[in-house]
Amino acid sequence: MIYLDNSATTKPYPEVLETYKAVAEKYFANPSSLHGRGGEAERLLAQARTISGELLNVHSKEIVFTSGGTEGDNLAVKGTALYYQSRGKHLITTRVEHPAVFEAFAQLESLGFEVTYLPVDGNGQVSMEDLENSIRSDTTLVSMIHVNNETGTIQPVEEAGRLLSKFPKIQFHVDHVQGVTKVPLELKKAGIDLCTISAHKFHGPRGAGILYVREGANLLPLISGGSQEGGIRSGTENLPAIVAMAKALRLSLEASKGGIPKMKKLIGKLRDGLEGVGGVVFNTPQDHSAPHIANFSVEGVKPEVLIHALEQKDIYVSTKSACSSRESGASRVLLAAGIPEKRAEQAIRVSLSFENSKHDIEETVKALKDLIPELRKVGESA
Amino acid sequence: MMFDNIIIRYGELSLKGKNRNQFIDRLYTNVKRKLEGFEQIRVKRSFDRMYVRLNGQPYQPVIRKLQDVFGIQTLSVAVKTESELEAIQQGALAALHEVENVETFKVSAKRIDKQFPIHSQELNRVIGGYVLKNKEDIKVDVHRPDVDLRVEVKKEATYITGIEFPGAGGLPVGVGGKVMLMLSGGIDSPVAGFLTMKRGAEIEAVHFHSPPFTSERAKQKVTDICRELTNFGGRIRLHVIHFTPVQEAINEAIPDNYRMTIMRRMMLRIVQQLADKHGVLAAATGESLGQVASQTLESMNTINEVTNLPVLRPVLSMDKTEITAISKRIGTYDISIRPYEDCCTVFVPAAPKTKPNRERAGQFELNLKVDQLVKEAVENTEILDFKQSEQVEEDFQELF
Numbered sequence A: 001m002i003y004l005d006n007s008a009t010t011k012p013y014p015e016v017l018e019t020y021k022a023v024a025e026k027y028f029a030n031p032s033s034l035h036g037r038g039g040e041a042e043r044l045l046a047q048a049r050t051i052s053g054e055l056l057n058v059h060s061k062e063i064v065f066t067s068g069g070t071e072g073d074n075l076a077v078k079g080t081a082l083y084y085q086s087r088g089k090h091l092i093t094t095r096v097e098h099p100a101v102f103e104a105f106a107q108l109e110s111l112g113f114e115v116t117y118l119p120v121d122g123n124g125q126v127s128m129e130d131l132e133n134s135i136r137s138d139t140t141l142v143s144m145i146h147v148n149n150e151t152g153t154i155q156p157v158e159e160a161g162r163l164l165s166k167f168p169k170i171q172f173h174v175d176h177v178q179g180v181t182k183v184p185l186e187l188k189k190a191g192i193d194l195c196t197i198s199a200h201k202f203h204g205p206r207g208a209g210i211l212y213v214r215e216g217a218n219l220l221p222l223i224s225g226g227s228q229e230g231g232i233r234s235g236t237e238n239l240p241a242i243v244a245m246a247k248a249l250r251l252s253l254e255a256s257k258g259g260i261p262k263m264k265k266l267i268g269k270l271r272d273g274l275e276g277v278g279g280v281v282f283n284t285p286q287d288h289s290a291p292h293i294a295n296f297s298v299e300g301v302k303p304e305v306l307i308h309a310l311e312q313k314d315i316y317v318s319t320k321s322a323c324s325s326r327e328s329g330a331s332r333v334l335l336a337a338g339i340p341e342k343r344a345e346q347a348i349r350v351s352l353s354f355e356n357s358k359h360d361i362e363e364t365v366k367a368l369k370d371l372i373p374e375l376r377k378v379g380e381s382a
Numbered sequence B: 001m002m003f004d005n006i007i008i009r010y011g012e013l014s015l016k017g018k019n020r021n022q023f024i025d026r027l028y029t030n031v032k033r034k035l036e037g038f039e040q041i042r043v044k045r046s047f048d049r050m051y052v053r054l055n056g057q058p059y060q061p062v063i064r065k066l067q068d069v070f071g072i073q074t075l076s077v078a079v080k081t082e083s084e085l086e087a088i089q090q091g092a093l094a095a096l097h098e099v100e101n102v103e104t105f106k107v108s109a110k111r112i113d114k115q116f117p118i119h120s121q122e123l124n125r126v127i128g129g130y131v132l133k134n135k136e137d138i139k140v141d142v143h144r145p146d147v148d149l150r151v152e153v154k155k156e157a158t159y160i161t162g163i164e165f166p167g168a169g170g171l172p173v174g175v176g177g178k179v180m181l182m183l184s185g186g187i188d189s190p191v192a193g194f195l196t197m198k199r200g201a202e203i204e205a206v207h208f209h210s211p212p213f214t215s216e217r218a219k220q221k222v223t224d225i226c227r228e229l230t231n232f233g234g235r236i237r238l239h240v241i242h243f244t245p246v247q248e249a250i251n252e253a254i255p256d257n258y259r260m261t262i263m264r265r266m267m268l269r270i271v272q273q274l275a276d277k278h279g280v281l282a283a284a285t286g287e288s289l290g291q292v293a294s295q296t297l298e299s300m301n302t303i304n305e306v307t308n309l310p311v312l313r314p315v316l317s318m319d320k321t322e323i324t325a326i327s328k329r330i331g332t333y334d335i336s337i338r339p340y341e342d343c344c345t346v347f348v349p350a351a352p353k354t355k356p357n358r359e360r361a362g363q364f365e366l367n368l369k370v371d372q373l374v375k376e377a378v379e380n381t382e383i384l385d386f387k388q389s390e391q392v393e394e395d396f397q398e399l400f
Helices: A014-026 A036-056 A069-083 A099-110 A128-134 A157-164 A239-274 A303-312 A332-336 A341-345 A358-381 B017-034 B059-066 B085-097 B120-134 B188-198 B216-233 B244-253 B256-278 B297-304 B320-329 B358-365 B370-379 B394-399
Strands: A063-066 A090-094 A114-118 A139-145 A171-175 A194-198 A209-213 A280-282 A293-298 A347-351 B002-010 B042-045 B049-053 B072-081 B104-111 B147-153 B158-169 B178-182 B202-209 B235-242 B282-284 B382-387
Touching: A014 A239, A014 B394, A036 A063, A036 A209, A036 A239, A036 B216, A036 B394, A063 A069, A069 A090, A069 A099, A069 A139, A069 A171, A069 A194, A069 A209, A090 A099, A099 A114, A099 A139, A114 A128, A128 A157, A139 A157, A157 A171, A239 A280, A239 A293, A239 A358, A293 A358, A303 A347, A303 A358, A332 A341, A341 A347, B002 B017, B002 B059, B002 B158, B017 B042, B017 B049, B017 B059, B059 B072, B072 B085, B085 B120, B085 B147, B085 B158, B104 B120, B120 B147, B178 B188, B178 B256, B188 B202, B188 B216, B188 B282, B188 B320, B202 B216, B202 B256, B216 B235, B216 B382, B235 B370, B244 B256, B244 B370, B256 B282, B256 B297, B256 B358, B256 B370, B297 B358
Parallel strands: A090 A114, A090 A139, A139 A171, A171 A194, B104 B147, B178 B202, B178 B282, B202 B235
Antiparallel strands: A063 A209, A194 A209, A280 A293, A293 A347, B002 B049, B002 B072, B042 B049, B072 B158, B147 B158, B235 B382
8 A cells, every 4th residue: 555645544553552451441530539449540630741841942831731732723823702702802824724724713703703814925924024014913823734634735833923012912824734744843942822732643542632732821621621722621531542642743743764764755756757748737845845745636636536645656646635625626825825726626635644755655656647638538527 | 054062151250360271171061961862962172162063963952952051152153154155245244144134244354364365354344235235124234143153264164153052151050069968849949059069069859758648749840950960960869757756756756837847957966977977068058138037137046046158149139029030930830839748848837937046045955855756867868860861760770
C-alpha cells in the first residue's frame, strides 16, 4: 500500500497503540474519583499534560485536552467570541479556513456577530495590510489557519501575531492541525493566544486533541458538566487517547528533524516527475508551503475517477479535504486563491508522512504518468 | 547568522572572595545538571562568566531552564554572523527581534579586525540605520537605551551581544549547607523553600501525613510540590512522617485549645531529631507573623521552646499577596490550592489558643509520652527522593 492521504489522517505508530492499550487496561479508573486508583489516573493525566506542555514549549496549565481538531477549533472560536461579546461582536478570519473554523464563524454570524473574511492572493496567503485594515475597536478575535489542509499554503501567522500584539484586547487563534510537527511554530514567540492541534494527524489516536489556551485568555465553555479541564471542557477525560497523544507528539517531533527535509525532497520529486505531463497544474505554491502537501489539478479528468484509478494500483490520495470531499463542486479554498472554477473542481491532494519513501513517490509518478493521458482521452471522447 | 551561545554572568558570586572557586564549581555543576536533557550543548566556565555553546539547539528553552538556576545574575544570547556588512546588519536586526518591549537601542561596534573596511564609528551608524529602516517602533537612544547592542567584528566571525534576560539571582544551591523545610502543602511553605534555596542552601522536606484523616492526594500535593521545587534545587529528599499516632495521642490527652500548639511542638521535636540524623543545620517554615492563630509571637515563642535548631522563616515579613505572587511565579500555587486537607487543617479546633504560653504547654505535655512518640515517628519515616531530570514517574515511564 502506498498511503498518501496523511492530511486526512495518519497511521498510528505501533508504540502509540501499545500505550493506548496499556492505559485503557491498567489505568481505567476515573481521574476524578477520590480513591487511590482515581488518584493514579489523575497523576497520569497530569503527567501527560506536563509532557505535552514541554513538547509545545508552553506551560502545562495552558494545555486543554479536547476530542480533536474540530472541537478545538469550535471551542476557540465560539468560546472566545461568546466570552468577550460584551466587549464587541466583530470577528476576523480568512476565506481559506478549514470547515471546523469556517462553519463555527457562520454559526456566530447567525447569532448576530459580524465576521470579516480576509481574501488571499494567488499563493493563497492573506496580507497583513488587509488584516490591519479590518481591525476595529469592537474586534475580539482573529482566527487563522497555519498550514492549509487542502493546499499546504502557510499563512504568515508569526507576522500576524506581531501585528496583533499591538492589540491586546484581540485574541489570536491559530488552527495548527496540519502544521504541527511539520511546520515549526513557537506559540509563545508568535504571540498566539489559542492554538488547536489534533492527535490523529501526527500518528496518534482518534479522539484526542489539544487546545492551547494562553494563561489569561478566557473562553466560554461549550460543554458544561463536571468541570474537568479547568472547567473549560467538561467530560470524563479520555485518558488512553490523551497519553497516547503525548507519546505520538514526542515521537513525531523527534522524527520531524530528518522527516521534514525528506518530505520536502519527495514533494520536489513529485513536482519534477509530473512536469510536462499534459493537463497537470500545481495549485500548491512553490514557496510558503508545507513540506508534506502537494495539490494539483488534472485538466479533463474528474478527480474521483483518478482517485479510484490510483486505488486500483493500491495508491491512496484525496480530493480537497477529507471533511468536505463528499460534496462535489469546486474547492472554496482554491477559488479564494483566484483559481478558475473548472480547475478548482479537479484538484487532487497528495499528503505525505515521515514514513513515506522515495519508492512511494516513484511508483505514484509512474502510475500518474500512465493513467492521466489515458483518462484524458476517455474524458475527451465522452 | 545563528544564535551561537549563551553567556551566563554571575551575581553576588563575584564578590565572594576566597570561596569564589567553590561557588563557581557549584554553579557549573548546577548548570550542567539543569541542561542534561539538551544533548548538543556544551558548558564552559571562565573567571567571570560561563558560556553555553548551543551547537544548533534553539536558545529559548535553554534560557527558560537557566532562569531557574540560582547564582545567575543575567543571561545573554550571542549571535554569530559572517564578518560581512550585510550579514552583520541582518544579525543585529534578528537579535533585536528577539527582545520584547524594546523601544530604544544603540549600537556599540568594535572593529577588532582592522582589515575590515568600515571603522567602528561608521559601523554604529550603518548598523543602526539598517535597524531603524527595518523595524517599526524603535528609536536610537545613546544615553539610556533599552538594549545596547554590542558588535565585535573579528576576522573569523562577528559576534553580536546585548540581548539580555534576567537570571534568578541569589547563590548557587549547595554552597550553604542543608535546611529541613516543613512542607504542609499550602501556599506558604513552598515559597519558604524557594527562598531558602535562593540563598544557596539545599533543602530536604518533611511532611506530616495522617491517614486516613488526610488522603493520599494531600500527600500527592506535597510530592508534586517537591517535584516542582527540584526546578530550583536539583535534588530534594522528602521525609514523610506517619503522624496519625501522635495526633491521636494529642486528641486524647490535651484540651482542645492547646492541641494546635502541642502538635506544632511535637512536629518541631521530630524535625530536630531528623536534622540530627541527616546532618541538617536548620529548619525552615512558611510562617508569616500574625497570619493565623498559630502564628502570633506568643505562639511562636511557645512552639520554639522545644528546639535549639535555628528556625528560618523566610516569608515572615511578607503579606499574603506577596507570598501568593511568588508561589504563582514558581509554579506551586496551582498545586497548593488543590482542595485536600492537610494535618494542620483536619485537626484544627474551633477556637485555638492565640496566646499560648510555655508553662501551660509544658504542663499539658506531662500527660503525653513525648519521647516515645517522637522516637517512633522518626523511626517510621518514609523517604522519597526527587530529581529534576525525572520528569516522568517511574511507573509511567514506558507509557511516554
